[in-house]
Amino acid sequence: MTAVVPARTSAELIGAEEPVLAHNYHPLPVVVARAEGAWVEDVEGRRYLDMLAGYSALNFGHRHPALIEAAHRQLDRLTLTSRAFHNDRLAEFAERLAALTCLDMVLPMNTGAEAVESGIKVARKWAYDVKGVPADRATIVVAADNFHGRTTTIVSFSTDEVARAGFGPFTPGFRVVPYNDLAALEAAVDETTAAVLIEPVQGEAGVIVPDDGYLAGVRELTRHAGCLFIADEIQSGLGRTGRTLAVEHESVVPDVVLLGKALGGGIVPVSAVVARREVLQVLRPGEHGSTFGGNPLAAAVGTAVVELLETGEFQRRAAELGGILREGLESLVGKGVVGFRSRGLWAGVDVDPALGTGREVSERLMREGILVKDTHGSTIRLAPPLTVTAEELQSALHTVEKVLARQA
Numbered sequence: 403m404t405a406v407v408p409a410r411t412s413a414e415l416i417g418a419e420e421p422v423l424a425h426n427y428h429p430l431p432v433v434v435a436r437a438e439g440a441w442v443e444d445v446e447g448r449r450y451l452d453m454l455a456g457y458s459a460l461n462f463g464h465r466h467p468a469l470i471e472a473a474h475r476q477l478d479r480l481t482l483t484s485r486a487f488h489n490d491r492l493a494e495f496a497e498r499l500a501a502l503t504c505l506d507m508v509l510p511m512n513t514g515a516e517a518v519e520s521g522i523k524v525a526r527k528w529a530y531d532v533k534g535v536p537a538d539r540a541t542i543v544v545a546a547d548n549f550h551g552r553t554t555t556i557v558s559f560s561t562d563e564v565a566r567a568g569f570g571p572f573t574p575g576f577r578v579v580p581y582n583d584l585a586a587l588e589a590a591v592d593e594t595t596a597a598v599l600i601e602p603v604q605g606e607a608g609v610i611v612p613d614d615g616y617l618a619g620v621r622e623l624t625r626h627a628g629c630l631f632i633a634d635e636i637q638s639g640l641g642r643t644g645r646t647l648a649v650e651h652e653s654v655v656p657d658v659v660l661l662g663k664a665l666g667g668g669i670v671p672v673s674a675v676v677a678r679r680e681v682l683q684v685l686r687p688g689e690h691g692s693t694f695g696g697n698p699l700a701a702a703v704g705t706a707v708v709e710l711l712e713t714g715e716f717q718r719r720a721a722e723l724g725g726i727l728r729e730g731l732e733s734l735v736g737k738g739v740v741g742f743r744s745r746g747l748w749a750g751v752d753v754d755p756a757l758g759t760g761r762e763v764s765e766r767l768m769r770e771g772i773l774v775k776d777t778h779g780s781t782i783r784l785a786p787p788l789t790v791t792a793e794e795l796q797s798a799l800h801t802v803e804k805v806l807a808r809q810a
């Protein structure tokens with residue numbers, strides 16, 4: 403007979419994690435047990451509006467019916483082959499993803515950091531094979547305050563000491579310049595430069611939107627210098643900013659686009675390097691790979707994600723709801739909000755530090771049924787699923803106003 407284990411409360415589950423889980427996160431004290439659309443429910447049945455959406459991994463909301471159906475259908479047929487064999491889902495995924503992004507070829511991976519690592523490797527290989535940079539001399543220019551993931555190579559060019567300290571020695575070959583500064587970028591690029599790697603909007607830094615003309619300037623500069631433009635759209639891409647890709651706000655097509663997060667529909671980790679043929683065709687069998695990259699379950703969910711984006715509905719929603727978000731935040735400036743930046747349905751909100759840290763404000767919002775995440779200092783990030791309704795968004799903004807007013 404199996405013993406019946408009584409259900410544990412949120413507090414018990416949080417306490418149970420403490421001795422057995424690495425402390426590399428500091429989650430809000432909420433234990434989610436189920437979710438649907440823009441709403442999640444905790445162990446005790448309390449409901450919260452999810453205004454973080456898994457850092458944009460849940461752009462289509464929790465358990466979008468079309469994505470869940472695609473996953474179920476695939477689970478019943480085939481889940482993994484490895485790339486030792488072909489599978490019958492990968493070609494369609496790659497064709498449709500390349501078409502969606504106006505590029506030619508796809509390298510499927512799993513997590514965002516893996517896509518970034520893969521993009522770096524491909525850029526270096528391209529620099530040696532195509533551009534003719536002498537062996538082991540290739541450089542990649544990146545921006546200060548970047549966030550591209552957590553691997554040893556990626557933290558090597560982070561400017562965040564918390565992300566780096568204790569993890570050296572670091573990978574050489576990167577030059578860091580200020581974000582949103584074309585003159586500094588131009589000065590850093592030379593004949594050894596394989597690529598410029600930037601986020602079109604810096605997410606973790608606090609949703610930093612560059613000046614108009616910056617992305618077009620990076621495109622122009624990299625073309626002129628004969629190096630690649632790699633856009634990390636892992637957080638900014640796939641509808642979040644009101645366009646399929648954030649670079650589209652300046653009608654720019656990079657040489658390489660890195661995708662992740664929402665590409666897996668909030669179901670499975672799916673990432674990809676999408677690039678011009680001249681770039682991705684530098685890879686030969688055996689030079690790069692991943693056991694799970696391009697697996698049929700990932701390809702089926704990824705194809706269903708692309709299908710949702712092909713309708714344009716989510717990009718439209720993000721743009722329209724983004725207007726409501728911006729208006730709402732403008733009305734809060736001076737009422738506990740000292741400033742904000744937004745693009746589409748995505749905002750970094752600087753709360754008056756006198757009212758508390760971003761963490762404290764996030765905890766207060768949680769108690770009022772709104773889930774958000776702080777980033778640095780007193781900044782909170784708002785990135786609800788693109789399926790959120792105007793009423794839900796307005797009600798969340800009203801709660802933010804109430805919470806800040808109470809503290810003022």
Ligand SMILES: Cc1ncc(COP(=O)(O)O)c(C=O)c1O
Nearest residue numbers: 513514515549550551634636637
């Ligand atoms: C722009 C950007 N690149 C890369 C990553 C890393 O993605 P992952 O956490 O899936 O490795 C993130 C994650 O937040 C990101 O925002």
